[in-house]
Amino acid sequence: MNSRKLFTELVLQVNLNEPASEIREKVLLLMEQVPGLTKPKILTGTSINLTPELNSWLRESVSRINNHEPIQYIVGETEFYRRKFKVNSSVLIPRPETEELVQQAISLIESKSNPALLDIGTGSGCIAITLNLELPTAIVYATDVSTRALEVAHENANRLDARVTFLHHNILISEIPFKSLDLIISNPPYVDESEKETLDTNVVKYEPHEALFAPGNPLIFYQAIASKGGRALKPGGLLMVEINERFGTETAAIFSQEGYSTVRIIKDISGKDRFVTAIKPGA
Numbered sequence: 001m002n003s004r005k006l007f008t009e010l011v012l013q014v015n016l017n018e019p020a021s022e023i024r025e026k027v028l029l030l031m032e033q034v035p036g037l038t039k040p041k042i043l044t045g046t047s048i049n050l051t052p053e054l055n056s057w058l059r060e061s062v063s064r065i066n067n068h069e070p071i072q073y074i075v076g077e078t079e080f081y082r083r084k085f086k087v088n089s090s091v092l093i094p095r096p097e098t099e100e101l102v103q104q105a106i107s108l109i110e111s112k113s114n115p116a117l118l119d120i121g122t123g124s125g126c127i128a129i130t131l132n133l134e135l136p137t138a139i140v141y142a143t144d145v146s147t148r149a150l151e152v153a154h155e156n157a158n159r160l161d162a163r164v165t166f167l168h169h170n171i172l173i174s175e176i177p178f179k180s181l182d183l184i185i186s187n188p189p190y191v192d193e194s195e196k197e198t199l200d201t202n203v204v205k206y207e208p209h210e211a212l213f214a215p216g217n218p219l220i221f222y223q224a225i226a227s228k229g230g231r232a233l234k235p236g237g238l239l240m241v242e243i244n245e246r247f248g249t250e251t252a253a254i255f256s257q258e259g260y261s262t263v264r265i266i267k268d269i270s271g272k273d274r275f276v277t278a279i280k281p282g283a
């Protein structure tokens, strides 16, 4: 079978109201799951021997695309900081903004030797694992309330050969069981229930609500991270969080009220208030 013909055929079966370029990209990602098939091979029409199993998987996957399921869940992986991470419906699909957060954390921490770091709400493990791989002397801990997410994070750490200690922990309830941390980093749930209608169908329908929505109050996680984090950081330790662009000032105010110094709101590459950094005083 000619792979380019198959590609064109599958593209025509996708009936989403999306730009043609995005649809083509999704079908390419699907077809790249066929062993030995790469983008250039598909585009030049390399001939392939499709097993009946793969053929029906491709057809089923097109209906999943048409049902708005994210392509990352269909192929079971996504890229974060140039590495492949397994994802499934138990974890949030890592976002490009979070790569920016990690990039900034690396530049602020890389001069320290053997820093102790904690990622709260680790999901797929993307933040914690990347920090360990980019900063090999770092001692990295990561927590999540979801045992299913922790299973995915564990698997990613094993696949990528990262050393991270994972712990089941609820930041809204329990104290952080670590002391003298150099950095606490977190991308907690920060979507307000009232914003549900503004999210894309594929997000609301398929991503775990426990990872997206802050229960009751959109700032609830920042309050918990600020107060409990203050007791787990060492003096001079750094706190970095990803935030809801609508609540930059309010989120920063929480950290100032909890006694942190040098509280900063940082914009993402699209110019939106996206991160808050703060330092525990007393170094």
Ligand code: SAM
Pocket (backbone or CB within 6 Å): 091, 092, 093, 094, 095, 098, 120, 121, 122, 123, 124, 125, 126, 127, 143, 144, 145, 146, 149, 169, 170, 171, 172, 173, 187, 188, 189, 190, 210, 211, 212
């Ligand atoms: N760190 C990952 C990332 O950036 O892609 C996932 C972030 S996702 C927005 C938030 C994560 O926080 C989810 O994995 C969710 O299970 C976890 N979470 C939700 N409530 C929590 C709680 N009370 N304590 C700890 N983690 C929680």
Ligand code: GLN
Pocket (backbone or CB within 6 Å): 095, 187, 188, 189, 190, 191, 199, 203, 211, 212, 213, 242
């Ligand atoms: N950035 C995600 C979204 O827009 C939300 C992630 C989060 O709640 N931390 O869907």
